[in-house]
Amino acid sequence: MSNPSNEGITSQRRTARPVSPHLSENQQTLIAIFEHCSDVVFRHVTLQDDSKLLLVYVDGMIDKDLVQSSIIKPLIYDGVPQGIGPLGSLAQMCDKELVAALQTKKVSAFEEAVDQILKGSVAFLADGESSILLADVSQFETRSIEEPSIEAALRGTRESFTEQLRTNTTMLRRIIVTPDLKMEPFQVGKLTKTEVVLAYIEGLASTSLLDEVRTRIDAIDIQGVLESGYIEEYIEDTNYSPFPQMQSTERADVVSAGLLEGRIAVFVNGSPIVLVVPMTFWDGLQAPDDYYERFLYVTMNRWIRYWFALFSILFPSIYIALTTYHPEMMPPKLMMSITGLREQSPFPTVIEVFLMEFMFEGLREAGIRLPQQIGPLVSIVGALVIGQAAVQAGIISAPIVIVVSAAGISSFVIPRYRFGYPLRMLRFPLLIMSGLFGLFGVALGLILIMSHLIQLNPLGTPYLQPISPTRISKLKNVFWRRPRKRMN
DSSP, X not given: OOOTTOHHHXXXXXXXXXXXXXXXXXXXXXXXXXXXXXXXXXXXXEOTTSXXXXXXXXXXXXXXXXXXXXXXXXXXXXXXXXXSOHHHHHXXXXXXXXXXXXXXXXXXXXXXXXXXXXXXXXXXEETTOSSEEEEEOBOOOOOOOOOOSSSOOSSSOOOBOOSOHHXXXXXXXXXXXXXXXXXXXXXXXXXXXXXXXXXXXXXXXXHHHHHHHHHHHHTOOOSOOOSHHHHHHHHSSOSSOSSOSSEEESBHHHHHHHHHTTOEEEEXXXXXXXXXXXXXXXXXXXXGGGGTSOHHHHHHHHHHHHHHHHHHHHHXXXXXXXXXXXXXXXXXXXXXXXXXXXXXXXXXXXXXXXXXXHHHHHHHHHHHHSOTTTHHHHHHHHHHHHHHHHHHTTSSOHHHHHHHHHHHHHGGGOSSGGGHHHHHHHHHHHHHHHHHHTHHHHHHHHHHHHHHHHHOOGGGOOTTTTTTTTOHHHHHHHHOOOOGGGOO
């Protein structure tokens, strides 16, 4: 299904140029369309009866051996079968005689032919025919299936998606072997004409949810789509929330599990990241391996993640509030120890924490952007050297280094890497509020965050369900993982 709301595509269809029965005119039209396109090849073939045939394709996107051995050679040496017309017989040859699995299509407008040529088809034009035959013989270099690089697989499949759309959908078909697995095609982007596939299991996915996702994809009006993040921003409810409203994954088993739960997957050609909608807050704190390991281990690990996620966002701000506004709430010996270590520091506690937080985030970003061989080394050595030098110089007190490092490392416990972004971002406004109002500021910040989470309703699904609104039957899967035999 094409994108009926895309202005660029609809305008092309309204002004579609028909194919002329004269080969020379068609050739000049295609030459004008592909002007300055050095990778587009025009090849003339003369058949036994001296009739002319023109082949148009993009060099590097087709299987040349297949075209040479199965299409061009039979036409040159055997000619077109007699009695059923030149171009029509060519289509019949492709379907029955040349390559049995070859997909062919006849079009009568240049715009559709050009789109297919740019996607790896060979166009056949014959003199006296007012249509173009398209043969899908696409073949180009793609990345092989590798292990997931973002989502570590402790147990389960070691396959991750690639940039090739059909490779990704095939991986899904191999797992869910049923005709109820539907894959609806869309085309997004006036210039890139990117293929987007909506995957769901018929009978499990909500009809209203499907209609809403279809409507939002159809309404996308953009020049080009280079990654699934483009689609994510267009179909999510609000762009101003720091919390992700769609689950992004590179693992086929995660997408399959989502579809079996009645969710919808969005595949984008050229991107190894697949979107799964809708998403809830608790999905960001659960790992795919939770459903492969024993339920006792998983339950313990989930509680560890919950506590460390809370620790990572609150620990620095609570430290500021206690040492600055509420020292009486700390044990006297601990408070005296912290005070003694801070005597040489020239900055207030909140400024120290801000400086270290910015430095920690900078080192983390540097470790990601640098080459893999030196990235981890620079981040680790940089943190040790800078932290130790700052303490010895009296710029930063030692407890600040401990607090910031502990909070930063705690955020790595979260299995979904993207879900750690909002916790890192919200740490800074909480630091400001704790520096201004103490524990009252921390409490106010938490109230504002909870209010925002309660109001989030991505694609009609409450973000905090089953906590808010409360669904007793679903609460069990949040706080612990039941044995497989008792799961629905």
